[in-house]
Amino acid sequence: MRGTRAVIDLAAIRANYRYACELAPAARTMPVIKANAYGHGMLEVANALAPLAPALAVAILEEAVSLREAGVTSPVLVLEGVHDAAGFAEARVRDLTVMLHDAEQISALAASGVPVKAWIKLDTGMHRLGFPAADAGRVVDDLTHRGLLVDKPVLCTHLACADEPGNTHTRAQLRAFAAATRGLDLPRSISNSAAILAWPESHADWNRAGYMLYGDSPLPGGHPAGEPLRPAMRFEAELIALREIAAGESVGYGARWTAEQPAVIGTVAVGYGDGYPRHAPDGTPVFVNGRIAPLAGVVSMDMITIDLTGHDDVSVGDTVELWGDRLPIQKVAAAVGTIGYELMTRVSERVPKLYLNG
């Protein structure tokens, strides 16, 4: 078998979840397992966390339905909500909680003829989804008087810049949310991972922890609150060939990388078909036998090439770590010009997952 795989440590995910809870002891912390648990496998992560967590969150109805079909009975929040009467009917049958963020959804909810469990999203400055924050009281009254809610709703907002400690936009969003929800006797939810780590003043009745569960901090540059997090995914592949090339020879498609001196090139069995980013530049780090080696040449669909000049201890069959415990995903993401969220989420179906500590 090809050695390309994602090794997922469920104990790390549980430990990271417990850490998110410890950082906000007064809050209930909801694991966010959308997008296949950020590439880690939604059902496996749901089963690992359901016994510890008061509820789970996904982005879309289809994800929530797969949880239910797999027998997950925890409360489940659908963060983007549903958009038509059939969606509300399905949410009701599956006992899901849906996010309400605009008037069209409320019309569809009324048309579905059944009340639902809902959270209400308020726009405090991200301007992506949410009722104008100042309308909070009016929206709650309207839903309550029309009998459209099963339970008390949670009032929710999402922060645009929580990954920048001290950011003034975040301060303004927190003030706007406090002003809009003042006097309403309802639970509140503000924090994502970055806010759980860096904005204790944002911790509320419910926190929504996504990325940090998977073992990296969304805060760039090693914020101390992120240090206890344990990487949950080791993305690895096998070194399948080694060759010596002369100075002036080039490697891979487009001959992008050229040896300035005699070089040793290793070919590794992972490519963009596995979710390794095709736009990774030369120099993107990989980890082999205790050392970092740089990418050398364009990423192919099924292979990458790395510069192993001076690595005397490597041989065909060795395991290469693309990211994981020894090579933080944040370093790879920085080299590639993206964020760890995108790298982990894109690991493709072709890559088998091996679960530890299930």
Ligand SMILES: *Cc1c(COP(=O)(O)O)cnc(C)c1O
């Ligand atoms: C994805 C998402 C989260 C989790 O964000 P992280 O940065 O991964 O912790 C929280 N809230 C909402 C509304 C989301 O869509």
